[in-house]
Amino acid sequence: MASESGPKKLTPKERMKIPRQSMPAEDPNTRRHDFHEVNLGFTTALAVKEAQRCIECKKPGCIQGCPVHVHIREFVALVAEERFEEAAQIIKQDNSLPAICGRVCPQEEQCEHLCVLGKKGDPVAIGHLERFVADWERNGGGLMTVQRPEPTGKRVAVVGSGPAGLSCATDLVKQGHVVTVFEALHELGGVLVYGIPEFRLPKEIVHAEIRQLEKLGVEFQTNVVIGQTVTIDELFGEEGFDAVFLGVGAGLPRFLNVPGENLVGVYSSNEFLTRVNLMKAYCQDSDTPVIDLEGRNVAVFGAGNTAMDAVRTALRLGAKTARIIYRRSADEMPARKEEIHHAKEEGVEFVLLHRPLEFVGDAERRLRHVRLQQMELGPPDDSGRRRPVPIEGNETTLDIDLAVVAIGNEANPMIQKSSPEIEHTKWGTIQADDETCRTSRRGVFAGGDIVTGGATVILAMGAGRRAAASIDEYLRTGAWEAEPDVEAANADSNADANAGVKAAE
Amino acid sequence: MFPILEARSLAPDVVYFRIEAPRIARKRRAGQFVILRVKDGGERIPLTIADSDPDEGWIALIVQGVGKTTKMLNALTAGDTIADVAGPLGEPSHIENFGTAVSIGGGVGAAIAYPTAVALKDAGNEVISILGGRTRELVILENEMREICDEVLTTTDDGSYGIHGRVTDPLAEMIRSGRKIDFVLAIGPIPMMKAVAETTRPHGIRTVVSLNPIMVDGTGMCGGCRVTIGDETKFACVDGPEFDAHLVDFDTLSARNRAYLDFEHHRLEQYEHRHGAGEGLFPDPEKRDAETHDPETHDPEGCHLARRIRALKDEAERTEPQNATSTPGTSASRPEE
Ligand SMILES: Cc1cc2nc3c(=O)[nH]c(=O)nc-3n(C[C@H](O)[C@H](O)[C@H](O)COP(=O)(O)OP(=O)(O)OC[C@H]3O[C@@H](n4cnc5c(N)ncnc54)[C@H](O)[C@@H]3O)c2cc1C
Ligand code: FES
Secondary structure (H helix, E strand, O other): OOOOOOOOOOOHHHHHHOOOOOOOEOOHHHHOOOOOOOEOOOOHHHHHHHHHOOOOOOOOHHHHHOOOOOOHHHHHHHHHOOOHHHHHHHHHHHOOOHHHHHHHOOHHHOOHHHOHHHHOOOOOOHHHHHHHHHHHHHHHHOOOOOOOOOOOOOEEEEEOOOHHHHHHHHHHHHOOOEEEEEOOOOOOOOHHHHOOOOOOOOHHHHHHHHHHHHHHOOEEEOOOOEOOOEOHHHHHOOOOOOEEEEOOOOOEEOOOOOOOOOOEOEEEHHHHHHHHHHOOOOOOOOOOOOOOOOOOEEEEEOOOHHHHHHHHHHHHOOOOEEEEEEOOOHHHOOOOHHHHHHHHHHOOEEEEOEEEEEEEEOOOOEEEEEEEEEEEEEEEOOOOOEEEEEEEEEEEEEEOOEEEEOOOEEOOOHHHHHOOOOOEOOOOOEOOOOOOOEOOOOOEEEOOHHHHOOOOHHHHHHHHHHHHHHHHHHHHHOOOOOOOOHHHHHHHHHHHHHHHHHHHO | OEEEEEEEEEEOOEEEEEEEOHHHHHHOOOOOEEEEEOOOOOOOEEEEEEEEEOOOOEEEEEEEOOOHHHHHHHOOOOOOEEOEEEEEEOOOOOOOOOOEEEEEEEOHHHHHHHHHHHHHHHOOOEEEEEEEEOOHHHOOOHHHHHHHOOEEEEEEOOOOOOEEOOOHHHHHHHHHOOOOOOEEEEEOOHHHHHHHHHHHHHHOOEEEEEOOOOOOOOOOOOOOOEEEEOOEEEEHHHHOOEEEHHHEOHHHHHHHHOOOHHHHHHHHHHHHHHHHOOOOOOOOHHHHHHHHOOHHHOOOOOOHHHHHHHHHHHHHHHOOOOOOOOOOOOOOOOOOO
16 A cells, blocks of 8 residues: 555646656567567556646546546546555446456547547546556455445346446445346356457456456356347246346347358458457367468458457467458548557558458368459548548459458347347347336346447446446336337437447448 | 266267256257357357257257267266356257158268157158168167158168168159158258258259358357358358258358368367377277177167157157157267268
């Protein structure tokens, strides 16, 4: 624990003079061959120095920029005073997964985007500080006391163990409800374990969060596919639950719909990343194969976080060339800036303004090359970005051995198929009220990617927490408004679904 | 952890398992499958549920040891546990009274097609079963099939038993002789299913195959199991596994199933090497086979499946035929082509 006095207070002028501290990272030339985490994290000295840059605005924009309104100014001030444990408590009031969000949130579009320092120079590295505090706490700096609250006797089923489900379970168990999390896969964590690679989010961090939840008393059941193994009716019936939260994510890969897409050597990003991350195909002794990439040419279609994860994974599996192929220009790439930067450092090539026309294979139906159409930017489309249009006659062919399609996910229809009484939008997402997370079925709540379409960890986590508050209220009062505000929900999910599309493409 | 209640050899390296899985047993309908992982660090493989008992809370799987994972599984015995079993997955089979139905099973596909025959019979069909194998000892569950089907034909590639030839030979012969066939279900290796499709296509006989692409999650999340059906792409794990045989692009499926052949061979060699050296985690399957399997009379008399099918048949005789309880499926794991 730091001394109460901490380092001496600096004047705003002194603070403004400190340059943004950069995140120590593994050397690009070594890291492109291994799966170790790229960012090494701030040292205490770096963290304190970076925190001192914050001028503690009266009306901090950063908090507005944070989807869950973490008390950023307060926690950063505490870091500057080396009061890390208190800083951790402040963050945890609003964010139950800070070690994860500190690593994967698109801070440059959120908190850091609205940091006043960013107007003239570099914003405070809020994400890096969040990560520092969370890691400090996880590594034993803080003593997380587990207090069992007064039991309410109510039972809640949380379906899906991604960020939405985990955060919902955290709050519910703290409110004294009995919580069981059902997960279809054999491992817990959702996209955090099957999608986002080890080099960006070490799985140990996710496991630690889950162990913490187990300590709080949350029960986890893997290998239970809700809708198949157990239906929602049965959750309320023989399984005896009083409420259900659906945090099942957006697990349905989108494909390009071009000829040759079913050749051997064309993966969805979900398949490629699941093989490598969840099934550990990068480890020598894994029984799950992934197409051998040693000395091969890989093309990843799309430019979101998923695409960056896939292309950097391909490099680490020994690919000779690893390319991003994107139909728009660099400005429109939706991935986090840091991921694009890291990818470039590691030697990823960017083929911008190109769209695939056809995958071509050999007699064995193995992928050999892709035909590409060159594009240029036309007038803006619905998403506000300039629409890519083909330049007639400008086609090229690229030799590739593996193609990864990373153009986003849609809602998996499994719940819709088995519980048609739960209203869905025309995009297949579950219709749920933005504030209360209530669906059209009494006692059933939903949040995260299954409501918004593919979005972000922080949005899913925020939804999980709003749902927990709403479930708690429902369980205490038994009141279920006749109908959720369908129109408002509709408008919201439209906007969000579009946001999801933007994030993906 | 899912405990194994019974493990019994049906043929060389074909093992019948009864596994405790009450939730899956309660839900499972004909044609559905599970995804399992034998142990931590293992791969996820799909296996069709051959049978189940909702009251006793078990499911049955029939597994042909073709790769490391299936061999590792086949080395397990009663009392051992399986790390992960998720299901039931996929769409159940569509069973109705078609008239005359031919159920064709190749290799281990035969064992799994077996309960389908019961379901088809219970639905009022005249059922003809064709069982094929490379050689005599790979033709399995023939006696049971005889008990429930109107007619059973067997074929072997090497002529060691039954008709010397392929399953399509008697099928083509029936069609040629003008016998009315309303429905064909074919389960087995891809070339066999393709050949059946080509045999029935010119005659417009409704034909269904149960596809066995490589899967990962089995929930529609990865798209690895995608198959080309007509001009559409379908995910076999959620849209299938059964599809109209005349629309299936078997060549693409076959190519996709061969994507990791080298890796699979390598893993199998490693496994067998270690296994031979006696370092294996698992009991010696050959010894177990020797105890429970007599190739001459490999009639699985004591096999729970056989007993259950017989009980079903009795029940069917006693009650109305419509409450069909039974089962079809894909071939266990990916049988060699
Ligand atoms: C490769 C990749 C990289 C990403 N990178 C970032 C990033 O850097 N920053 C960021 O903010 N966001 C990122 N995202 C998006 C982010 O991961 C998701 O928005 C977030 O995980 C959604 O959380 P969720 O809880 O709604 O769903 P998920 O994380 O998808 O979890 C849903 C869980 O439910 C389970 N499930 C599904 N159906 C059932 C069922 N019927 N029964 C039981 N369980 C079921 C699934 O198996 C899964 O475990 C990335 C996504 C991907 C794919
Ligand atoms: S196995 Fe992954 S989608 Fe079918």
